[in-house]
Amino acid sequence: MKRLAWPSWMPIDPYIVLLLATVGLAALLPARDTAADAVSWASTAAIAFLFFLYGARLSTREALDGLRHWRLHVTVLACTFVIFPLLGTAARGLVPVLLDQPLYQGLLFLTLVPSTIQSSIAFTSIARGNVPAAICAGSFSSLVGIVVTPLLAATLLGSGGGGFSAHSLTEIVLQLLVPFLAGQVLRRWLGGFIIRHKKVLGLVDRCSILLVVYTAFSEGVVRGIWHQVSPLRLGGLLVVEAVLLAVMLLLTWYGAKALGFGREDRIAIQFAGSKKSLASGLPMAGVLFGAHASLAVLPLMLFHQMQLMVCAVIAKRRARDPEVREETDAPAARPPAAAASRDR
Template sequence: MPPDQPPTGAAGLVAKARAWVDPLVVMILTVLVLGLVVPARGGFADVLEVVRTAAIVVLFFLYGARMATGEVWAGLRNWRLQGSMLAATYVVFPVLGLLVQLLPDDVLAPELKTGVLYLSLLPSTVQSSVVFTSIARGNVAGAITGATISNVAGIVLTPLLVGLLMTRTSGPTGGSVSGILWQLLLPFAVGQAVQPWIGRWVREHASLTRVTDRGTILVVAYTSVSEATVSGAWDHVTVVALVLLLVVCAVMLAVMLTLTWTGGGKLGLARPDRVALLMCGSKKSLATGLPMASVLFSPALAASVALPVIAFHQLQLATCAVVARRLARDVE
C-alpha cells in the first residue's frame, strides 16, 4: 500500500477509532468508574489527598520550568494573532459560558452549568492545538506561542475570572486563596526562576511532563469523584442530563470554531494564522482544568465541574481532527 494512502479494512477501522477516541479520556473514564464503585475512604483518602496536592505542585512547577520566557515574549510581536487568541480564550469563551447560565435548570442542572462556566475560563490546550495546526498546514510557530501564552496567562487569569464570575453566578466555590497561591502560582514562579538552568533539560525529556500531566489528571479525577460519591453529590445526575451537557458543549464548540475562523478573516489574517487561531481559540485545556479545579473548588463541586471539561475535551479532539484534515485537503 502506498504510504500516502489511508489504511483500509480492519486496520482502517482501528485507525479511525484511535483518531476519534483519546486514550487519556479512556483512562479518565476508567478512574471515574472506580471513584463511583470503589471510593476512597478513611486513611486511604487522607493519603490520596496528600498525593494529589504533591502532584499538582510538581505539575505547575514543571509548567514553569519548561516554558522559555524569551520565546513567549518574542511571539508577542505577531500581536494580531496573539491578541485574537487571547480574546477568543478569555473574552468570547467566557461570554458563552455566561450565556449558558441563562438556561433553565430543567434543561441543564445548576452544577453542570457551573462546570460549563468554569470550562469557558480555562486556557487553551498546547499539544492538540499545535498538532491540529500542523495537520491543517497552519502557522505552527504561532500556535505554539499562542497556546503557551494562553497557559501562562491562565495561571493568573483563570483563578481571577473564577473569583469574579463564578461567585456571582453560582455562589461560593469553596476554593482556598492560599491553595491557589502555594499550589499553583508559587510552584509556577519557582519553575520560571530555575528555567534558565533546567528548562532545556525538561523540554528535552518531554516524557517527564507527559507522565506528570497524565498521572496528576488521573489522581485528581479519582479523588474528586471519590469524594463526591462519599458525599452523595452524584445522586441527581441522570443520563438525560449528560446528553444535554454534550449538546451544550457541542454548540459552544461549533460557535467558537465559526467565530475564530470568520473572525480571522475579518482581521485580515493570512490563512496559516487563521488556522492557528481556529485551533487554539476553540480549545480548552483538560490538563490544566482538572488539577486547577481541585484547588479552586470544594470536592463535591470539583467533581461536577470535571464532567463538562472531560466532555468538551473529547468533542474538541474528535471535531478538530476532522476539520484539520479537511483544511489540509483544501491546501493540497
C-alpha cells in the same frame, strides 16, 4: 515480538478511553479517608510538577518572540476570557429546560478556564499551522488564567462557585504560577534535558490529569453527588457543549480570517482559542468549589473529551488543505531565498 498499537480505525483517542476508565475506577473503588488525603496530596503535587515542566520547557526567547505577535495573542485571550464567558452567561436561559443549576454552574466555570497548551500545540503541528504561536498562546493563556479565572468566577459565579477569596487566589498561584516560574528560573540547567525527553512532559501531563480526575470523581462518589445527575440532564449538557464547541470553532476560524490573519495563524488561533484546559481547570475547581468540585468539573471533563475528538479530525483535514499539498508537492519551485525566508 511485535508491539501492540492502537487500531487506526478506532474513532476514539486512547487517552479518552483512559479518562473514562478512570471515572469507572473512581465509581467502583473511590479513595476514602486516609487514602483520599494521600491521593489529593499526590494530585496537587502532580499538577505543580506539570507546571514546573511547562516553565522549564518554554524558552525566554520563545516568549519574547511570541510577544511580538501580539495581535494573535490578544485574539486568543479575547476568545478564551471574553467570548467564551459571554456564551456561558447566555446559557443561563437554558435553566431549567436543558440544564439544572449545578450543571449550569459547571458549564459556566468551564467557559472561564484557560486554553490548553499540549493539545493546542499538537493539533497546530498536525495541521501545519504556526506552532511557536500556539506554544506562546497556550502558555500566556495559562498564566493569565491563574489570576483572571478566579476573578471571573467571583464575578459570574458568586457564592454558587464556592466563594472567591484572597486565600483561594493564593492557593492557585502557589500551585500553578510558582512552579512555572521556578521552572523558568531553572530552565538554564534543566531545559535541554526536558526538551530532549519531551515525551516525559506529555506523560506527566496525561498522568497528572488522570490522577486529578480520579481524585475529583472519588470525592463525588463518596459524597453521593452523582445521584443528582439524571441521564436526561447529561444528554442536555452534551447537546449544549456540542453547540458551544461548534460556535467557537467557527468563530475562531472565520473571525481570524476577517481580522486578516493568514492560514498558519488562523490554525493556531482556532486550536488555542476554542479549547479549555483540564490541567488548569481541575485544580482551580478544587479550590473554588471545595466539596462540590466533583460535580462542577463534569462539564469540563465532557467538553475536554469532545474537543479532543473533534479537533483531531479538523487537524487532519487542515493538513490536507490544497495550499499545503502545493507546498509539499513542489518544494523546488520556490527560489532558495524564499524558502530560507519561510523557514526562519
